[in-house]
Structures are given as structure tokens and as C-alpha cells.
Amino acid sequence: MLNKIPNRKAICDTLLEEAAKDRNIVVLCSDSRGSASMAPFFEKYPEQSVETGIAEQNLVSIAAGLAKCGKKPYAFSPASFISTRSYEQCKIDAAYSDTNTKLVGISGGISYGALGMSHHSAQDIAALSAIPNMRVYLPSDRFQTAKLIRALLKDDKPAYIRVGRNPVEDIYTEDSCPFEMDRATVLRKGGDVALIACGEMVRPALDAAAILEAKDIHTAVLDMFCVKPLDTEAVIRAASGAQVVLTAEEHSPFGGLGSMVSQVVSENCPRFVQNIALPDAPVITGTSQQVFDYYGMNAEGIAHSAEKLLEKASRA
Amino acid sequence: MSRYDAMAYDLRDDVLRIIEAGGGGHIGGDMSVMEILVSLYFCQMNVSPEKPDDPDRDRFIMSKGHSVEALYAVLAKKGFLSIDEVVSKFSRFGSEYIGHPNNHLPGIEMNSGSLGHGLPVSVGMALAGKMDGRAYRVYTVLGDGELAEGSNWEAAMAAHQYGLDNLCAVVDRNRLQISGNTEEVMGEDDLHERFRSFGWNVIDVSDGNNIDRLNAAFEAAKAVTGKPSVLIANTVKGKGSAVMENKASWHHHMPTAEEFAAIRADFAARKEALSC
Structure with missing residues (x-):
């Protein structure tokens, strides 16, 4: 039977679990909590959630300001917007200022299919990779996504994580998901x-x-x-x-x-x-x-x- | 008249040394913002070079990052930097003393340079303070020309939405930007009403180059709860010398030797006049 859980939900589940132990984890959304599958996080941890409205530049800068003051922010927005509308904020406030800002591009690539090029992110890997001090991760399935998020929670450097909108067939299993950070x-x-x-x-x-x-x-x-x-x-x-x-x-x-x-x-x-x-x-x-x-x-x-x-x- | 007004003139001299040695800088804005920085660093903010990582320290972001020479002079006076080192290294090959704030240097929280970043980042810092129940305040200085950047208004909305009364922005309202008068480039009068309509407490500082008036405005801002404050500080670009006052061409003009001499003489006379 095909997997029904998209990688974005795996991120939410992981952050929900970790936020119970770490009150510095903060989730930010730009009117995107539904698309990001982060509504359960906003419900369970309203004090650790920030809604910025449809303002992706502000989303990234606020996240960077939070990070500079010791928070562990995860800023969620469609990959098409966070990687281009907020590009300068990613470059300056996250990477150049070296803040622990984690940028999550949801519905990446052509996830939004028929919505057109405005909603596609076919440039995000190139754009974000070209920024010094920015890391770029594209996990393959829900199990690897969870391991990646747990690994990222342990560091204090900026990173961009891109996931798709739809569930993808599993590569790994609950019991077998070999993972070493930054190793293929x-x-x-x-x-x-x-x-x-x-x-x-x-x-x-x-x-x-x-x-x-x-x-x-x-x-x-x-x-x-x-x-x-x-x-x-x-x-x-x-x-x-x-x-x-x-x-x-x-x-x-x-x-x-x-x-x-x-x-x-x-x-x-x-x-x-x-x-x-x-x-x-x-x-x-x-x-x-x-x-x-x-x-x-x-x-x-x-x-x-x-x-x-x-x-x-x-x-x- | 505060003794800090005299200090501001000494620091203007330091800015001249930095620019002269480095071969350039944004001299006009350095001069207009000087009293704002002196008021913040010497009268208002809880910051100390002995405790640069104190979680309860006040935060400052120089959003108009091109006025970094003024910030270097103030940070040196405060003890974060050495003025002689700044002068000898500014803009030199391999130097960390670059032409915009660099947070590899002590006392500088965030990098800036591109405009429209300081206020949004300040919102994040102020939110963190609220989340953690800490009493620190967050200050950021914006140029008036900078307010054409839309990101400022995204941040203005968010600061009001979250009731960030621990956030205080200052607009260095010198009415000039690189291309000329702000009202001709992209008008923003009535700036007060614009911020008020975004839900902010607005305080006009009729003379933004006067330490006492700035201090009074900062104190008034502290007393306001439930919403962020902005000081519209009416300043003079190139403040301190008739050679450059109110001249847009001095945004980043490199003075000649004769101009340096005339400016230094003007600074000395203005400082002298303060004590009369």
C-alpha cells in the first residue's frame, strides 16, 4: 500500500515531539500553516508559534531575529516564495549574519502542478546553494525527513530544507533508515x-x-x-x-x-x-x-x- | 545642554579620521545620526563590552548600515573597539572593518547594508524577548530614504500585531538621500501619520541632533505599553559643518584636504559654542 504521509507532515510530527522538550523551538508561517501541515503545531504550542501573514520577507527576517536571541526558528513558506521573494533575507539575515535560521520550502519543485510557474520552485537549489554559509537539503521520504530534522535541531547554523506537497512512496522503513548527516x-x-x-x-x-x-x-x-x-x-x-x-x-x-x-x-x-x-x-x-x-x-x-x-x- | 553633545563632536572628528584613512565613507548620514547613537549607547541602552553576550542586554541594529563609520566611532568610545585599529584597518585589504556593519566585530549584532532589514529583524528580537519574559529593549535606526523599502511596512504591521512595546525604531529624518530630497525621490510626508496608521506610538523629536531631546523621547517611548514606538528624529544631513550640511551630494562625498580642514574647524567652533 502506498504511503499517505507527505514529508511536510513528518516535519510537523518531529517538531511536535521535540518542542515538548525544547521551548526554544519556534515555528513561523506566512499564512501557510495549512499548506505546511503545521496547524497541529500552532494548536499545541501557540506560545512557540508565530504567524507573519502573507509577508515572506518578514517571515525570514523575524526568524533570524528570533534565532539571534537564542530561539530555534523553523520558517515555513512555499518553496517558490521563500526562495525567491525572501532571497535577500535568506542571504543576509540567515546566512551572512550566521543565525540559526532554518528555512523550510514546502510544496517544492512542481508540487503545485497546474498552478503555474509562479508557484513552482525550479530555481531554489541553485539560488540557495549559491549563498555562502547556506546548506541545502532535499530529503527523499518521511523517515529520512524526520532524521534530517532531528539532526538539524542539534546545530546552530542556517539551512534550507525543501520538501514536496504530496506523499511519496517510502524509500526506507521505520526500522531501517540509515542516516549520517551530510553523507549520501x-x-x-x-x-x-x-x-x-x-x-x-x-x-x-x-x-x-x-x-x-x-x-x-x-x-x-x-x-x-x-x-x-x-x-x-x-x-x-x-x-x-x-x-x-x-x-x-x-x-x-x-x-x-x-x-x-x-x-x-x-x-x-x-x-x-x-x-x-x-x-x-x-x-x-x-x-x-x-x-x-x-x-x-x-x-x-x-x-x-x-x-x-x-x-x-x-x-x- | 548635555555633555554628550560635546562628545558627539569628538566622535565626528573620529569619523573624519576613519573616512580620511579609508578613502571614503557615507559622511552625510554619519553626521546626521551621531547624536542618536550617542544617546542610545551612553544614555539609554544596557550594553557593555564586558558582557557582550548578556542575554538581558538591549539590542541594537544599524539598519541604515552605510552610516557604519559613526557606529564604529561610538562603539570605540564605548569600549567595544579600538579607534586606532578602526582607523588603520577601515576598508583595507582583508579587514573586518568594512563599509557596513559586520557582526564578526564586538558590539555588532547583525550584518546590514542592504536596506529594509533592521526593522524586521528587530521584530524577531523583540518577540524573543517577550517569549522569554526578558526586559531588554530592541532599538534600530532607519534612514528616511530607507522607508521606501516595503519590508519595513511588513515589519511595522507585525510589530503592532504582537504589541511589541519593547521595540523602538528611530528614523534619522534628514530629508536627503543619494538622489536628492526625500520628498522628490519618494515622498513620505506625513511620516507620523503613516506609522500611526500602522498602530505605532509616534514621537516627534524636533531636533534629532540634540541629546536631551532624544533622551526625553526615548524615555517617553519606554512609558508606552502595548505597542511599538518610533522616534521621528529631525536631523541635519552633514550636521556640524556648513561645508556639507543639507547637501545631498555629501551622501558619500570624499572631502578634499581643504574640505577636511574646513570641516574640522567648523566642528571645533560648534563644540566651542556648546559650552557658551
Whole structure:
């Protein structure tokens, strides 16, 4: 049976649990508590909740001010708005001033499907990663999301976390979710193809590996939830052991995981690298799955791209 | 007349040293804001270089970060920095004494430079004080030209919504910005009514370069409960010397040697006149 719990709810559940022990945890929303699944937090801990209204710049700056005074703020807003409307606040008040401000981009990527480009965040990885002292995380499923939030609660540095709106099929289980902060999780090993994915592209990447395996193409799969700081050792290890590398991300083709992996591979262990991503254009209207299917960002599409890239490499 | 008015002129001299050594700075705003900073650091705020991390210290954010030379001079006088070090390092290669506030330096809470950040961050700091039941106050100084940034008005709404009577903003109302008169660039009269309509307690300081009047206004702000306060401090850009007073071109003009000499002579005469 498919999982019905979106990653955003896993964040709320984790913060609810931790807030009982730590009164410095503060949740901020910009008229977004419903979309963020944070309404239960506002109900249970009103004294640790801040509503800023539809004012994303203020959301981030207030969070930074709270952090500077010892609070542990988690500021929630749709990824499309927090990453661009509040970009300067993320850069200056969170990162440059080095405050313990955790920015959570909800409904990331093309989660809002048919709502149009205003509600899509296909630039957030590139934008936030380009800020010094800002970390960028895209957890793949609800179990990893919970572990990530618990790890982030233990540090005092700024970070951006992007999650999608819809439930995604589990990668891990309650009892088996290996997690080491800032280290990619190796989901499969294989000597032909290295597939490196983040966020909600991890599931189709893993399924693509199964398709390829059936064709005797052995595929390594990395869950690169830590896009920045990128686990470069894991990239080099996976790429060195494979003939070709593919990345998969719900993002623009520029400046995201694919760009970063390409830099590392080209510098350390040159291989063909193909980046499976959204187009550099407003995406076609549809649900997330329809859009992914259209652009080949599903298991079949990724597997097909991998085979093509292997052919290209063998001709080179 | 407060002895701190004389101190403000000494600190203006320090600002000249900083700008002269560093090869530039935002001299006009440094001069207009000086008494506001002196009043805050020497008469109002509970801050001490001995206890820079005291959780009960008052907080200050220089939202008009380009007037950092004035802040450096005041922080040095207060004992957070060494004025000789500021002068020798300002704007130099590899220096932490940059042209906007840098919180790697003691006494500086937050980085600024881009405008429209100080008030929103102050709201967060004041909220934290309320949440923790601490009695500290949060102060921020805004330029009048800066008020065209919309983020200030998002923060003004939130400060009222949360009844942040521990927050006090000061507008350095010198009526000039880089392109000219504020009313011609983007008019904001009647500023008092604008803040009042956002639910703020508004205090007009008829002479924002007068320490006694500033102190009285800050004390009046402390007495108001349930809402944030803003001081509209009517100041003079380039205050202290006829060479630069009320001239928009002095926003960041680098004085010539002759101008430095004339400004220093004016400062000395104004300081002398204070004691008469």
C-alpha cells in the first residue's frame, strides 16, 4: 500500500515531539500553516508559534531575529516564495549574519502542478546553494525527513530544507533508515551506471535501477539529500566505479544537483554525466506525475536515458 | 545642554579620521545620526563590552548600515573597539572593518547594508524577548530614504500585531538621500501619520541632533505599553559643518584636504559654542 504521509507532515510530527522538550523551538508561517501541515503545531504550542501573514520577507527576517536571541526558528513558506521573494533575507539575515535560521520550502519543485510557474520552485537549489554559509537539503521520504530534522535541531547554523506537497512512496522503513548527516545514503551498488538523485527523484531513480538490473545493467543509486554540502567523496566513489553518471532532480537544469555532480566528476574522475531535470521553460500543465512522465523524469525515462548514455559512452 | 553633545563632536572628528584613512565613507548620514547613537549607547541602552553576550542586554541594529563609520566611532568610545585599529584597518585589504556593519566585530549584532532589514529583524528580537519574559529593549535606526523599502511596512504591521512595546525604531529624518530630497525621490510626508496608521506610538523629536531631546523621547517611548514606538528624529544631513550640511551630494562625498580642514574647524567652533 502506498504511503499517505507527505514529508511536510513528518516535519510537523518531529517538531511536535521535540518542542515538548525544547521551548526554544519556534515555528513561523506566512499564512501557510495549512499548506505546511503545521496547524497541529500552532494548536499545541501557540506560545512557540508565530504567524507573519502573507509577508515572506518578514517571515525570514523575524526568524533570524528570533534565532539571534537564542530561539530555534523553523520558517515555513512555499518553496517558490521563500526562495525567491525572501532571497535577500535568506542571504543576509540567515546566512551572512550566521543565525540559526532554518528555512523550510514546502510544496517544492512542481508540487503545485497546474498552478503555474509562479508557484513552482525550479530555481531554489541553485539560488540557495549559491549563498555562502547556506546548506541545502532535499530529503527523499518521511523517515529520512524526520532524521534530517532531528539532526538539524542539534546545530546552530542556517539551512534550507525543501520538501514536496504530496506523499511519496517510502524509500526506507521505520526500522531501517540509515542516516549520517551530510553523507549520501548508498541505496544500491553497481558497476555500470551511477544514479545520483535528491528529494522526490530518489524513488524513480531506485525504480529505474531495478528496470536496468533486469537488463543486466548494474546501477548504483545514491540518495543525495545533502545537496550542499555535497557529499563529494560519495560522488567520486560512485562515479569512479561506473561507466556513466546520471543525476535526477526536480529542478531547473542549471545550478542544481546535476551541475554540482558534473563539476565533481569532471574534476576527479571524468565520465559522461547526464542531468535529468525540468526544462528551462515554464513546465507543461499537469499533476506532478503527469509532468514527470512527460519529461521522462520517471523510472522508465531515467532507465532509458541511462541506456542511451551507456551506448554513447561505448561509442566514445 | 548635555555633555554628550560635546562628545558627539569628538566622535565626528573620529569619523573624519576613519573616512580620511579609508578613502571614503557615507559622511552625510554619519553626521546626521551621531547624536542618536550617542544617546542610545551612553544614555539609554544596557550594553557593555564586558558582557557582550548578556542575554538581558538591549539590542541594537544599524539598519541604515552605510552610516557604519559613526557606529564604529561610538562603539570605540564605548569600549567595544579600538579607534586606532578602526582607523588603520577601515576598508583595507582583508579587514573586518568594512563599509557596513559586520557582526564578526564586538558590539555588532547583525550584518546590514542592504536596506529594509533592521526593522524586521528587530521584530524577531523583540518577540524573543517577550517569549522569554526578558526586559531588554530592541532599538534600530532607519534612514528616511530607507522607508521606501516595503519590508519595513511588513515589519511595522507585525510589530503592532504582537504589541511589541519593547521595540523602538528611530528614523534619522534628514530629508536627503543619494538622489536628492526625500520628498522628490519618494515622498513620505506625513511620516507620523503613516506609522500611526500602522498602530505605532509616534514621537516627534524636533531636533534629532540634540541629546536631551532624544533622551526625553526615548524615555517617553519606554512609558508606552502595548505597542511599538518610533522616534521621528529631525536631523541635519552633514550636521556640524556648513561645508556639507543639507547637501545631498555629501551622501558619500570624499572631502578634499581643504574640505577636511574646513570641516574640522567648523566642528571645533560648534563644540566651542556648546559650552557658551
